Amino acid sequence: MKETKYYLILAVALMIGLGLFIFFGYNRWLxxxxxxxxxxxxxxWGVVYHHAQKELYLRVILEYVAVxxxxxxxxxxxxxxx
Amino acid sequence: xSLLTALxxxxxPHSRNNHRAKLLxxxxxxxxxxxxxxxxxxxxxxxxxxxxxxxxxxxxxxDQVIELTNQKRLEQGLPPLQVSPKLNEVAQxxxxxxxxxxxxxHTSPTGRDPWSFFQEVGxxxxxxxxxxxxxxxDSGSMxxxxxxxxxxxxxxxxxxxxxxxxxxxxxxxxxxxxxxxVQVFGTPTPAPLPxxxxxxxxxxxxxxxxxxxxxxxxxxxxxxxxxxxNRALVSPFLLTKTLTVFLLGLVLGALVIDAWLVTRRRVxxxxxxxxxxxxxxxxxxLMVWLTLPGAIL
Numbered sequence: 001m002k003e004t005k006y007y008l009i010l011a012v013a014l015m016i017g018l019g020l021f022i023f024f025g026y027n028r029w030l031x032x033x034x035x036x037x038x039x040x041x042x043x044x045w046g047v048v049y050h051h052a053q054k055e056l057y058l059r060v061i062l063e064y065v066a067v068x069x070x071x072x073x074x075x076x077x078x079x080x081x082x
Numbered sequence: 083x084s085l086l087t088a089l090x091x092x093x094x095p096h097s098r099n100n101h102r103a104k105l106l107x108x109x110x111x112x113x114x115x116x117x118x119x120x121x122x123x124x125x126x127x128x129x130x131x132x133x134x135x136x137x138x139x140x141x142x143x144x145d146q147v148i149e150l151t152n153q154k155r156l157e158q159g160l161p162p163l164q165v166s167p168k169l170n171e172v173a174q175x176x177x178x179x180x181x182x183x184x185x186x187x188h189t190s191p192t193g194r195d196p197w198s199f200f201q202e203v204g205x206x207x208x209x210x211x212x213x214x215x216x217x218x219x220d221s222g223s224m225x226x227x228x229x230x231x232x233x234x235x236x237x238x239x240x241x242x243x244x245x246x247x248x249x250x251x252x253x254x255x256x257x258x259x260x261x262x263x264v265q266v267f268g269t270p271t272p273a274p275l276p277x278x279x280x281x282x283x284x285x286x287x288x289x290x291x292x293x294x295x296x297x298x299x300x301x302x303x304x305x306x307x308x309x310x311x312n313r314a315l316v317s318p319f320l321l322t323k324t325l326t327v328f329l330l331g332l333v334l335g336a337l338v339i340d341a342w343l344v345t346r347r348r349v350x351x352x353x354x355x356x357x358x359x360x361x362x363x364x365x366x367x368l369m370v371w372l373t374l375p376g377a378i379l
Contacts, residue, residue, distance in 0.1 A: 007357065007358070007361070010358060010361060010362075011361060014361060014362065014365040015365075017365070018365055018368060018369065021369050021372070022372060025227070025230055025372075026227055026228075026230045026231030026232075026234070026378060027231065028377055031373075035366075035369065038362075038365070038366075042358075042362050045358070046354060046355075046358065049355070049358070050354075055352060057352060059108075059352065059353075060352065060353065060354055062108040063106070063107075063108050063111075063353065063354040064354055065108070066108040066111035066112060066115075067111060067333075067354070067359055067362065067363070068362075069111075069115060070111050070112075070114055070115045070118075070329075070333070071330060071362065071363055071366040072366070073115055073118065073119075074118060074326040074329065074330060074366070074370070075326070075366055075369055075370060075373070077118070077122050077322055077326075078319070078322050078323055078326055078370060078373050079373060081318050081319040081322045081323075081375075082217070082319055082373055082374065082375050082376065082377055
């Protein structure tokens, strides 16, 4: 149940981010800001979640950072090409 | 290690990769980022060394854009704009200036603002505005993008404007074949009053108000007026989008396989949560899918 709460928070944050991304469709820079914000929120979510599960280790944090950086960079470069 | 084993290591969790698909290891994800960056620099390099190969194929027609613009005005109860040959010339000159100097902005790197083009062709205005756009695939999506932007929308549905000018011009910008669109609006100053005897007519320009509307520089695709463009070009945007979907798809695939096998084998390990990664990457892929070519200024 507790895990569901964490995932629900993540899903809501991502949905809000997706909504903002669509809303700011006219401004590529604001869209990039939204993407970067989502990346930061995702890493923070990972830290908070794993801390709560008592399994917070550098290796785990690095995994979240790597996923966030890889995906956000891809979108940013795509927006720059658009 | 055979190629097959190496591939299995990338996607299948087992003892050799510490029970975690190797593609999901931070080091491997860094390699994915590196591949992506190298590809981007490669596209830029190719654009500079082999111009006129990379670019955007578009189908934007002046008459369509003007029709759609007037349609949006009619929806707001505003009168349609009349096409002004002088404003068309303003738009053409602005487009040519951007291609010749190599910029995409309302104000050129030399500090030249949009209003100087109005003065250059002798269009004395009470109100003036500018929208710019580039790399849209069709007129409809471009006008929609303008309407979604508050500043550009203000230009299109501005009751102060009476006339419109448009240029759709093709050219090479930073080595990439580009279509720039310049849309300019204006309201000419009323005809000057008859000179009084012995009087001296003052310059109309001195009586000009500052442009009422912020210069909305939309991404500019300029193509020769009324000219439809259909060129077989390799789009840097589509290349990047394809590469992005491919690489993120690989990571997503590794996540699904990893999650399925680990759950089935009931492996206990120290790693990030696959479900969270799946939700996050899925959202990002949705953003990628929603991103279409074309920009406005």
